[in-house]
Each structure stands twice: as structure tokens, then as C-alpha cells.
Amino acid sequence: MAITDKKISAETALYIYKNLMLPRRIEERMLMLLRQNKISKWFSGIGQEAVGVGVSLSSEPDDYILPMHRNLGVFTARNVPFYPLFCQLFGKADGFTQGRDRSFHFGIPEHKIIGMISHLAAMMPVADGLALAMKMRDENAVAFSFCGDGATSEGDFHEALNLAAVWKLPVVFIIENNGYGLSTPTSEQFACEHLSDRAKGYGMHGFNIDGNNIFEVMNTVGKARELALKGEPVLIEANTFRMRGHEEASGTHYVPDVLFENWAEKDPIHRFELYMESEGLFTQGELEKVTKEIDESFKEDLNKALAAPDPEFDEERELGRVYAPQPYDTPPHKDGVTYEHRFVDAIQASLRQAFEEDSKFVIMGQDIAEYGGVFKITEGFLEQFGHQRVRNTPIIESGALGAALGLALADFKPVVEMQFADFISCGFNQIVNNIAKTHYRWSPPLNITIRAPHGGGVGAGPFHSQSVEGWFMQIPGLKVVVPGTVEDAMNLMYSSLHDPNPVLFFEHKKLYRSLKAHIPDTANYEPLGKAKVRNEGSDATIITYGMGVQWALSVAESYNKKGISLEVLDLRTLLPLDKEAIRESVQKTGKVLLLQEPSLTLGPLSEISAIISEECFEWLDAPVMRCASLDMPIPHDKGLEGGYMAHSKLDKLISKLIEY
Incomplete structure (x- = not known):
């Protein structure tokens, strides 16, 4: 929905008003329930509704939105059903995560909403992956990714923006600058005048807007979407204010009273009401009637959710949710011609076979395209499969892994090459907190393969020779595969590529060219987990x-x-x-x-x-x-x-x- 002029019809004004008021009224009810000890935690978005609602109303149904704590308006504007939404917020069994996670830590693929994790900027590279998927499919769609001013200090923010600019992705990043990262004011968060000025450093468009003006938000988002569709990603800084604490228990004692007074006058709903009254569109009495109708619209589902059953622990069910089951349509057995392979040849052949069989496979990593990777495993892949599927990344382990998650959510089968396993530490959070836990919490199966050359014996020293596979053994949701023979290098690589779960595949560098064996030249699938x-x-x-x-x-x-x-x-x-x-x-x-x-x-x-x-x-x-x-x-x-x-x-x- 594009707003090109403030002179809008009464019908349009009412539509915008209802979308602004709905999350406000729900939240006011939630705050009452919090005081009654009926819910355990709440992250308030009061005063910030124009950002989330404005983005949602200016986007298209096929656009992905990756919201944060204070974006209830994204869910309501996208018509997410009240009952499961409230159950999610109450931690009930009928919520989107069935009690496995809280608040807005979930996604709803059918509504193109991909929820957050607590690590804030971690979802921004995921938006890159979703945007890449849409670009590769020539879809007329954009990914909108939210973060707060505090999260702009995190590495994932910078990696995501840089990758989006380099790959010319259809993505729009929105910073909700509400003045505080928990209690730390923006003056202690960054030294530049505007966060949006950072866009220039990445070669992106940057806009600094009044985030409490619904017209300015919608106009800017509309322009940003058009630019993003042309391969020109955008950074929007929406200036707003948090009228309550970081979460209710933290209070607001650290915020000067004058700020509340000043921003109360800029309340987005109050401003829009004044606009409608000044234009003669609605009277205050008519708007009060609308508010009562809004309250009635969710009352029944709210009460039903409050009475809904709490989750009951079932060990078999919970453990069964950690991994997606092995696919029924596994690749058929193939008989190949037997000849001598080196360990490195087996991995390369297995990758090539999978890429030839299924165009959903995409590989990303440093120097893997023209150069063929430092160990030459992807040598020739660029010429055979093209730039779309064989992609050099900047030096961004976390960004590449987050993008892989986005691609997997969009039904691609991403492969990420860590140049050396030692460097996987730079992407640790994406692996153990985002990739490993997402399916258990809410998502469909995630076919992600992370290749990691590891091991010593080659005199490469303490930063290129580590064996770090043990770091990941205590992370349910991951599979950790370490072949020790040429045949396993072939078949376990192929099996990892076809497993519907995230797989870390460790390849020993010393074995690459020293270990040889006569094996078939065709890889075959087998379920992982058998000694x-x-x-x-x-x-x-x-x-x-x-x-x-x-x-x-x-x-x-x-x-x-x-x-x-x-x-x-x-x-x-x-x-x-x-x-x-x-x-x-x-x-x-x-x-x-x-x-x-x-x-x-x-x-x-x-x-x-x-x-x-x-x-x-x-x-x-x-x-x-x-x-x-x-x-x-x-x-x-x-x-x-x-x-x-x-x-x-x-x-x-x-x-x-x-x-x-």
C-alpha cells in the first residue's frame, strides 16, 4: 500500500488507524495481564507502532519481514490469527513454538514472517539469504529486516549490510532508533551523527526519518522497496522512542522525564488522530467507537488463549523435534566405475554429483569461485554451475552462515565452506544459537551443510590446524560428521548434503592428497549416525x-x-x-x-x-x-x-x- 500524499480518503485513513491502534490496544491489555501475573515478560512497543505497521502496510504479501521484540504491529498487520499469537505470547501449548520459546522468537512461513533470536543482529544476515533466494528465483519481492540502535554495534549488522551491498540484494534494513539499548543511551552507542550515515560506507542508500510519522515511514519504505528491487539495498534509520522500559521489569528510571514529555507529544497514534480530525475525516467520538470495536475484535481469542492448556513435557516428542526425520525420497543407489580417488577428489566428486542432480544446491565461501577454494575442491564449479550457485563471500563467517539459514528457510540447500575450521569460531553464534535451534523451535527442516577443513600434521600452526569438532558435540540440532576414509569422504559428503538437518562436515587437510583408494566414482546416500x-x-x-x-x-x-x-x-x-x-x-x-x-x-x-x-x-x-x-x-x-x-x-x- 503506497501513500504518495497526505490527502488520503477516509477509507484509507481508517485502515491505517485500525492497524496502528490494534497493537496498541493489545499491548495495553498485555500490560494489565503482566501486572496480574498472568504473563511473565513483555517488551513494550508503545510509541513505536508506526515503524512496524508502516513497513507492513507498505510491503507486499510476498515480502519477508524479520521483526524484533517491539513489532507486534507486524504480526497484526499481516493478519496473523489472534488465538495462536496470544498462545505464543502466553507460552501456551497452542502457540507457534508450543512453549519451546517465548514472545516473538518464532516465524510463520505462510505469512512470510521470520522471527528473532535474542542475539539481535543475528537475523540480519538471514535476511540476506532470503533476499538472495528471491533474487535467484526472479521474484518481485524484498526482505525487510529490523534491528534496534544497540544492535548496530554488533558484527552481524556490518556483515549483513556489506554482503547485501556486494551482492546487490533486494533487502531493506530498518533501524528502530529509540534512544536506548536497554539503559545505554545512543550517545554511548555510536559517535556518528546518524546511524543511517553508515550506509554510504557500504555503498547503500540511507534514509533518516521520523519513525513516529506514519506517512513518512510508509513513503520511505515504498521508495526503499523500489530501490531494493533494482538491486540497490537500503538502510533506514527510523527515529522513535521507547515509552516504557527495555522490558517491564527494568523500569525507566534511567530516562530523563523531559524525554517522555517531549515524545508523548509525538506519539504516532495521537498525531494521526490529530491529522484525521484536522482533515475532517473523523471526530474524536467516532474514533472512540472504532477503538471499542478493535477491543472486541480480539477479546474472545484473548480469553480463550488465557484458558488454553500449558505445554506438557513429553520426552519422546521433544527429543523427536530436535532433528527432522530422514527423507523418504532419498537418492537411489547408483553403481559407478571404480578407480583411484584421493580424499580430496572424493569430496569434490560428491559435491559435483549433488550439484548436477539438484539446482537447489548453492555453495558460498571465501575464494571458492574463480580460485576454486584454497584446497581447490570447488575448482571448475564456477564454469559448470555459474555465479548464482557458486558464490564468493567477503570475509564474513557469521554473515555467510546467517545467509545460509535464510536460503534454507526459502527451500534452497546451501553449502558453506569455512576456509579453515579454525575460522568457524567467528560464526559460532550463528551455528549454535540460530542454525541448530531453529527447527526445534518452529521452522521446517533446514538442509545446511558446513564444510570445515581441519586437523594438523601439515605444520600450519595454531590458527590453521585445530580440530574443533568437539565444540559442537553438545549442541542438539546439529550433526557432526568426520570421515576417515576415501569412501566415506565420498558417501558421507553426499549424505550430509541430502540430510534435512544442519551438518558440520570436517575434512582432514593432511588426508586431502595423501590418502588414496579405489572406490566407485558415484556417491551413494546412507543415513548419518552409523559407525x-x-x-x-x-x-x-x-x-x-x-x-x-x-x-x-x-x-x-x-x-x-x-x-x-x-x-x-x-x-x-x-x-x-x-x-x-x-x-x-x-x-x-x-x-x-x-x-x-x-x-x-x-x-x-x-x-x-x-x-x-x-x-x-x-x-x-x-x-x-x-x-x-x-x-x-x-x-x-x-x-x-x-x-x-x-x-x-x-x-x-x-x-x-x-x-x-
């Missing part, structure tokens, strides 16, 4: 994964010559773990060595030790032993690195275990 016995044995078991598989097979071969039979169990997937395979092998041999490349303390296999102690104790003939790298950063020098690595002490520990 494999790589070497049958009876005297002791080595449980390991990744590079450890090759170490273990080598030592097993040498001990076999001594008449000692070692079983090698390759976990393959660290999350979820194949506990049954672990139990079977422990019961078979009675002695266990846990072999891992990461440092000893809280390493991935410490969890396996706990499982064995709890579930396999009666079968043990010796203490569970661990062979791991030292508790220190991995050094650069090859000699120092060799002393650090777990492999240097493997033979000694195997002998100790066998002799026990």
Missing part, C-alpha cells in the same frame, strides 16, 4: 574417527604381526553417536583405547568414555584409556607438532592396555 568396524579384532578396541582411523589401522596392522588382534571402530559421526556399535565392540574385546587428534581435556572421546563407564562397565577388563594430543595450542614447527600429536604416544598406550 563402522574397520578392522575386526578380539584383544582390544580402538575407538576413533577422522585421521585417527588411519593411525589406528596402521598400528593394528603392526600389532597383528605380533599376534595381537586389535579392533578398530570408526565412529564416522560424532553427533549423533552410534552407541550400539560402541557397546558391541566393548563387549567383544573388553579393553578400549579412545584415540582422538584434539587435546585430551574435554575432547570428543571423553563423552565416549563416560558412555562406556555408565553402560559397559561389567564387560571391561581394563580401565578405559585415552590417547589424545597435549593440552596446549598446536605448534607450527614440524618437530614440535609431532610431539604434540596423539599419534606420538599411541604405540605406548596400546602396549599398556594390552599388558593390563
Whole structure:
């Protein structure tokens, strides 16, 4: 809905007024319920309604909106049904997250609303991904992403704006500058005159507007939408004010009274009422009647939601929600021609096969297009699949991962290459708080694959050689895959690409060009989470994964010559773990060595030790032993690195275990 002139019809004025007044009246009722202890928390948007409502009324139904705490008007203007909305706000079982999350931390795909997480600017790169999806489909639609003035200090804000500008995405970022980030005033948040001035630095359009003037908001949003559709993203700073605390419990004692007095006169609803009266469109009495009608419009659903059942904990249901089930239409088995592959070739071939079979696959990362990636895994992909599907990113791990979430929400199958696994720390929040938790909370399945070259043995030092897979084992919602053979590099890569859940796929750099095997040239799908016995044995078991598989097979071969039979169990997937395979092998041999490349303390296999102690104790003939790298950063020098690595002490520990 475009507003080109303040001279509007009575019908249009009434439509705008109802949309402004509805969230205000709902919120005033919510504040009463809060005081009655019927709801636990509330983030007030009183005084800021013109921003959310103005964006919603000026957008089209196919546009995505990514709102924040104070944007109730987005939901009401998009006609989200009252009953489930109120249930969500009350934490009831019939809410959009069924009690799994609170307030506006949810999305409604059918209404093109993608909700927030508490980390504020984290959703801004997600808007980039949604915008990219619409651009790739040639849709006439835009993504509108909200943040507050405080969130503009976060890295995701800068990464999202930069990516949008570089990729010329149809996205509009809206800053609701309400003067305070919780209690910190804007004077302590930024030193520039206007936040919108930052747009120039990214090569974007920037607008600074009166966020309490519904006409100015709608006019500007309309212009911004037209620019965004031409590939010219926009940053809008809407100046407004928070008339209540950050949330009700925080109060407003830190805000000078004069600010409340000044901004009360600029209240967006009051100003619009004065406008309608001055234009002779409605009298105060008529507007009061409209307000009563609005109150009646949601009263029944509000009372019904208050009486709705609270969530009841069902362990099987809740655990079942963490992961999307394996797809029924998995790729059929294919027989390929067998020939020698290197580890790196297998990964490349698997990726290429998936990309040839399904145009929904998109890969993003640093230097992956023309350059082919630092390990050349995507070499030739640009020429075969084009710039749309093979995309260089700026150096923005968090931004790229957030964009992947947006693409997945729009039914693409994004792949993100971390140049080195060490750099994944820069995107940690997106992985563990956004990507991992979204499906459990509210979303459809998210097919996201994150490739991460990891591991030592190549003298690359403490920032290019870490094995960080253990960081993610305690994050439900993720799958963590670490192949240790060429065949698994092929098939587990392919399986990760087709799994309907976020998968972290760790690829060992030393194995890339040193490990070779004769395998079929066609990848095949298998469900993730199954271990494999790589070497049958009876005297002791080595449980390991990744590079450890090759170490273990080598030592097993040498001990076999001594008449000692070692079983090698390759976990393959660290999350979820194949506990049954672990139990079977422990019961078979009675002695266990846990072999891992990461440092000893809280390493991935410490969890396996706990499982064995709890579930396999009666079968043990010796203490569970661990062979791991030292508790220190991995050094650069090859000699120092060799002393650090777990492999240097493997033979000694195997002998100790066998002799026990």
C-alpha cells in the first residue's frame, strides 16, 4: 500500500488507524495481564507502532519481514490469527513454538514472517539469504529486516549490510532508533551523527526519518522497496522512542522525564488522530467507537488463549523435534566405475554429483569461485554451475552462515565452506544459537551443510590446524560428521548434503592428497549416525574417527604381526553417536583405547568414555584409556607438532592396555 500524499480518503485513513491502534490496544491489555501475573515478560512497543505497521502496510504479501521484540504491529498487520499469537505470547501449548520459546522468537512461513533470536543482529544476515533466494528465483519481492540502535554495534549488522551491498540484494534494513539499548543511551552507542550515515560506507542508500510519522515511514519504505528491487539495498534509520522500559521489569528510571514529555507529544497514534480530525475525516467520538470495536475484535481469542492448556513435557516428542526425520525420497543407489580417488577428489566428486542432480544446491565461501577454494575442491564449479550457485563471500563467517539459514528457510540447500575450521569460531553464534535451534523451535527442516577443513600434521600452526569438532558435540540440532576414509569422504559428503538437518562436515587437510583408494566414482546416500568396524579384532578396541582411523589401522596392522588382534571402530559421526556399535565392540574385546587428534581435556572421546563407564562397565577388563594430543595450542614447527600429536604416544598406550 503506497501513500504518495497526505490527502488520503477516509477509507484509507481508517485502515491505517485500525492497524496502528490494534497493537496498541493489545499491548495495553498485555500490560494489565503482566501486572496480574498472568504473563511473565513483555517488551513494550508503545510509541513505536508506526515503524512496524508502516513497513507492513507498505510491503507486499510476498515480502519477508524479520521483526524484533517491539513489532507486534507486524504480526497484526499481516493478519496473523489472534488465538495462536496470544498462545505464543502466553507460552501456551497452542502457540507457534508450543512453549519451546517465548514472545516473538518464532516465524510463520505462510505469512512470510521470520522471527528473532535474542542475539539481535543475528537475523540480519538471514535476511540476506532470503533476499538472495528471491533474487535467484526472479521474484518481485524484498526482505525487510529490523534491528534496534544497540544492535548496530554488533558484527552481524556490518556483515549483513556489506554482503547485501556486494551482492546487490533486494533487502531493506530498518533501524528502530529509540534512544536506548536497554539503559545505554545512543550517545554511548555510536559517535556518528546518524546511524543511517553508515550506509554510504557500504555503498547503500540511507534514509533518516521520523519513525513516529506514519506517512513518512510508509513513503520511505515504498521508495526503499523500489530501490531494493533494482538491486540497490537500503538502510533506514527510523527515529522513535521507547515509552516504557527495555522490558517491564527494568523500569525507566534511567530516562530523563523531559524525554517522555517531549515524545508523548509525538506519539504516532495521537498525531494521526490529530491529522484525521484536522482533515475532517473523523471526530474524536467516532474514533472512540472504532477503538471499542478493535477491543472486541480480539477479546474472545484473548480469553480463550488465557484458558488454553500449558505445554506438557513429553520426552519422546521433544527429543523427536530436535532433528527432522530422514527423507523418504532419498537418492537411489547408483553403481559407478571404480578407480583411484584421493580424499580430496572424493569430496569434490560428491559435491559435483549433488550439484548436477539438484539446482537447489548453492555453495558460498571465501575464494571458492574463480580460485576454486584454497584446497581447490570447488575448482571448475564456477564454469559448470555459474555465479548464482557458486558464490564468493567477503570475509564474513557469521554473515555467510546467517545467509545460509535464510536460503534454507526459502527451500534452497546451501553449502558453506569455512576456509579453515579454525575460522568457524567467528560464526559460532550463528551455528549454535540460530542454525541448530531453529527447527526445534518452529521452522521446517533446514538442509545446511558446513564444510570445515581441519586437523594438523601439515605444520600450519595454531590458527590453521585445530580440530574443533568437539565444540559442537553438545549442541542438539546439529550433526557432526568426520570421515576417515576415501569412501566415506565420498558417501558421507553426499549424505550430509541430502540430510534435512544442519551438518558440520570436517575434512582432514593432511588426508586431502595423501590418502588414496579405489572406490566407485558415484556417491551413494546412507543415513548419518552409523559407525563402522574397520578392522575386526578380539584383544582390544580402538575407538576413533577422522585421521585417527588411519593411525589406528596402521598400528593394528603392526600389532597383528605380533599376534595381537586389535579392533578398530570408526565412529564416522560424532553427533549423533552410534552407541550400539560402541557397546558391541566393548563387549567383544573388553579393553578400549579412545584415540582422538584434539587435546585430551574435554575432547570428543571423553563423552565416549563416560558412555562406556555408565553402560559397559561389567564387560571391561581394563580401565578405559585415552590417547589424545597435549593440552596446549598446536605448534607450527614440524618437530614440535609431532610431539604434540596423539599419534606420538599411541604405540605406548596400546602396549599398556594390552599388558593390563
